[in-house]
Amino acid sequence: xxxxxxxxxxxxxxxxxxxxxxxxxxxxxxxxxxxxxxxxxxxxxxxxxxxxxxxxxxxxxxxxxxxxxxxxxxxxxxxxxxxxxxxxxxxxxxxxxxxxxxxxxxxxxxxxxxxxxxxxxxxxxxxxxxxxxxxxxxxxxxxxxxxxxxxxxxxxxxxxxxxxxxxxxxxxxxxxxxxxxxxxxxxxxxxxxxxxxxxxxxxxxxxxxxxxxx
DNA sequence: AACGACTACAACCGCTCTGCC
DNA sequence: GGGCAGAGCGGTTGTAGTCGT
Numbered sequence: 412x413x414x415x416x417x418x419x420x421x422x423x424x425x426x427x428x429x430x431x432x433x434x435x436x437x438x439x440x441x442x443x444x445x446x447x448x449x450x451x452x453x454x455x456x457x458x459x460x461x462x463x464x465x466x467x468x469x470x471x472x473x474x475x476x477x478x479x480x481x482x483x484x485x486x487x488x489x490x491x492x493x494x495x496x497x498x499x500x501x502x503x504x505x506x507x508x509x510x511x512x513x514x515x516x517x518x519x520x521x522x523x524x525x526x527x528x529x530x531x532x533x534x535x536x537x538x539x540x541x542x543x544x545x546x547x548x549x550x551x552x553x554x555x556x557x558x559x560x561x562x563x564x565x566x567x568x569x570x571x572x573x574x575x576x577x578x579x580x581x582x583x584x585x586x587x588x589x590x591x592x593x594x595x596x597x598x599x600x601x602x603x604x605x606x607x608x609x610x611x612x613x614x615x616x617x618x619x620x621x622x623x624x625x
Numbered sequence: 626a627a628c629g630a631c632t633a634c635a636a637c638c639g640c641t642c643t644g645c646c
Numbered sequence: 647g648g649g650c651a652g653a654g655c656g657g658t659t660g661t662a663g664t665c666g667t
Contacts, residue, residue, distance in 0.1 A: 479654095483635090538633055
């Protein structure tokens with residue numbers, strides 16, 4: 412499949428806004444794997460201008476890339492303090508628990524795993540964890556009735572969590588829902604927190620255990 | 626050695642959200 | 647309040663690498 416045949420975003424990026432001469436036109440825009448030279452140029456420009464105004468960055472760096480592509484490359488690959496590969500057992504466990512709580516909100520999950528990107532976690536989930544879970548479900552489905560009851564309990568737990576999250580994440584209803592014991596937005600607000608401080612994790616694990624025992 | 630199936634992950638796409646004018 | 651542009655997110659695709667036959 413050739414992505415260029417339905418490239419709506421590129422069309423949008425080429426609106427007349429572009430008065431800057433270096434911004435690539437639809438025909439010129441480069442796609443596919445990034446070269447080391449492109450990485451170097453992008454990193455240089457970001458070091459000078461900061462990681463904002465991606466369209467300008469793309470133009471300044473002389474890259475025939477759209478701003479979106481530059482942003483993604485920076486966030487997922489070039490950014491400092493990125494951890495690559497080898498997701499530890501602890502991290503995996505955390506991903507599983509957070510996914511149970513949050514669903515496919517990868518950026519929130521990634522926010523709690525220092526050095527990991529949402530894209531990496533999403534990929535890891537799709538290629539590793541989703542299979543693991545499927546296997547587990549199959550196993551539990553084929554085993555004893557007692558175990559299948561446990562499976563129902565697990566599914567029930569997820570439902571409860573999802574309902575809770577719905578209540579918690581909705582700012583409009585937050586005031587009405589005075590019984591909420593937990594606010595997901597507050598919980599995942601890192602603004603006043605050292606990202607490497609793992610105390611939150613203990614709190615989260617305790618809370619998760621609390622749901623488990625429900 | 627050659628080939629197809631499978632896996633992992635980088636990158637793209639479309640959509641939504643947010644802030645500014 | 648409405649429109650626009652930029653930023654961000656999650657889903658999906660493309661492809662290089664690996665493995666089994």
